[in-house]
């Protein structure tokens with residue numbers, strides 16, 4: 199049997215937990231999660247203790263012990279940590295957002311009022327440094343965009359490729375009632391608000407599907423050409439009435455955005471994301487093609503409908519992410535990790551590393567995503583004027 203691929207997880211909270219579960223479901227490729235490191239000693243020790251792995255006190259020490267570094271840390275750390283890992287000859291997994299702009303390091307930096315032209319330029323320079331480091335190392339760069347792997351999107355990929363269809367319009371949304379992470383809401387850690395934190399998911403899925411369409415028909419990816427966008431800070435409006443159900447503690451980010459993308463072939467996509475949606479995560483994407491139409495439901499999926507007359511009856515049962523209440527009718531997720539595409543994502547990443555081939559979600563898709571995200575911020579700064587996406 200081949201030697202196990204040794205993985206080190208960086209970060210020890212929300213994303214690190216589902217990455218751990220993802221590795222446990224990989225089959226056919228031996229994988230060993232060797233250990234974890236994180237900024238907070240308490241969280242890395244708790245994570246390691248609960249899973250029987252080693253807690254490493256430094257990034258470099260963990261890096262030396264593994265083949266793959268898996269970055270489950272805030273976006274602001276992705277470039278420095280990824281470049282460091284590539285320079286030490288490791289494969290790297292990077293959570294979303296791939297990278298971005300996190301400020302000049304001054305105390306008074308506020309992302310919502312800072313020049314978006316500078317942000318776009320710097321975010322693309324950051325992409326180039328990561329891609330350059332991966333190339334120089336000759337190692338795989340895995341961009342952890344789970345929507346590319348979600349079974350609903352994967353089935354649409356198959357329909358599209360086998361039917362030779364042309365996508366005319368895509369509409370997609372990822373929204374909920376607000377992130378749990380203390381880093382979220384502060385641009386210098388997150389690199390943006392709803393657009394970067396949530397909109398990136400349906401956006402990357404849309405970019406991926408248009409790539410697949412072009413590659414299936416003409417062996418050439420259809421890439422995004424221009425974008426128009428609006429962002430708003432609804433929970434910070436003077437007129438906003440807080441009923442206590444939505445998170446409101448944002449520092450300098452938007453909590454609503456809409457983005458209209460035009461591809462090089464003139465077809466379009468619309469992406470929405472916000473922190474304003476009650477009732478659990480709202481993750482879906484619809485494809486309107488010239489020969490079919492597909493509604494991809496990621497969450498809720500609708501596999502189960504449960505009626506629960508009293509909250510406490512389901513107190514020990516997980517229902518869905520950010521559901522808020524379990525009373526009344528709900529759609530419990532039979533396997534949320536599966537419908538989000540996490541097992542499929544880690545399967546492809548481990549297979550790509552074992553076979554030394556690029557993963558389905560890799561550097562080119564990650565770079566296009568960042569280019570659209572920050573071009574969208576520039577458009578929003580110009581109140582929706584169209585911005586060409588730097589190629």
Ligand SMILES: NC(=O)c1ccc[n+]([C@@H]2O[C@H](COP(=O)([O-])OP(=O)(O)OC[C@H]3O[C@@H](n4cnc5c(N)ncnc54)[C@H](O)[C@@H]3O)[C@@H](O)[C@H]2O)c1
Nearest residue numbers: 209210211212213236237238270271272273293294295379
């Ligand atoms: N794909 C998805 O569905 C999904 C879901 C949630 C989060 N994420 C992404 O995962 C990443 C982590 O998010 P999270 O929700 O787990 O955040 P979190 O705040 O819950 O955890 C962040 C972890 O990173 C550690 N950390 C911070 N800076 C570090 C550094 N310089 N070196 C080492 N460790 C450091 C912290 O100690 C903590 O353990 C983010 O990029 C986020 O966007 C993706």
